[in-house]
Amino acid sequence: MGANTALTPPELLHLSLHASANDQPDKALQHLKQLLDIEPENAKAIYMMGALHAEIGMYEQAIEELRQAEALDASMVTATFQLGLLLLTQGNIEEAAFTWEKLDTLGGDHALVLFKKGMLHLVKDEFDECISALDSGIAANDFNDDLNSDMQRVLNDARTARERTQGVENAPGDESQSSGHSLLLNAYGHEDTEH
Incomplete structure (x- = not known):
């Protein structure tokens, strides 16, 4: 019986963190997309996708993903903060303040x-x-x-x-x-x- 060579969601999450820490957002995104193919409602992976999309300037995509992560896991308060911060940097001050009320x-x-x-x-x-x-x-x-x-x-x-x-x-x-x-x-x- 052959060994299972497929990467697990925790492995993919750690690989994405490693790639991000080493300034490789493309690799980090690839690992996260693989993870989300396996676990489409993994809030942490969606949050990280949002953070990476914000990093590379894809702000609308980032806002959508941060909202999704927050909806999936209300305990992810850092996602709530980052969502408000991203809205604020985009000039949506009232929406940012409303988002941050949850904090x-x-x-x-x-x-x-x-x-x-x-x-x-x-x-x-x-x-x-x-x-x-x-x-x-x-x-x-x-x-x-x-x-x-x-x-x-x-x-x-x-x-x-x-x-x-x-x-x-x-x-x-x-x-x-x-x-x-x-x-x-x-x-x-x-x-x-x-x-």
């Missing part, structure tokens, strides 16, 4: 709740409140180092933007430089290629 059940001191508060303050150019919330979120986040790196990058840019707006508060034509939404797009929406 409030985690409690006000949870890192994801603090991060979402910080991001919502950012798009309103409320830099002090943004910085305070992101700082607290990074301190509270002991479960996702990559997310902390992303939030630290946004936090650094928010501090720079606050200094700029304080220095040239009434300078004409400077609104685009200090816009929280523009800052968000630059800091997160187009630099999330590491994960």
Whole structure:
């Protein structure tokens, strides 16, 4: 009797994580598609597909997949956060805020709740409140180092933007430089290629 050489869903999931960590999104997607042929409702695989599609700029596909993952497994709070973040970077601020309301059940001191508060303050150019919330979120986040790196990058840019707006508060034509939404797009929406 020959050995079974077919890869199992857990093996395919680990291979996709390995490929993603080694900057091979094409291989990661191939492994995930194989996995989903076997287990079409694997929420973690669908979430990872969404994250990879966001990474390569396929935002509509990513949003659809993150919604699907969240619907399949409501306990995947990171999927809920990433979905809201992706909606926010696409300019869908109200929809992002609505999506993020689900996170409030985690409690006000949870890192994801603090991060979402910080991001919502950012798009309103409320830099002090943004910085305070992101700082607290990074301190509270002991479960996702990559997310902390992303939030630290946004936090650094928010501090720079606050200094700029304080220095040239009434300078004409400077609104685009200090816009929280523009800052968000630059800091997160187009630099999330590491994960």
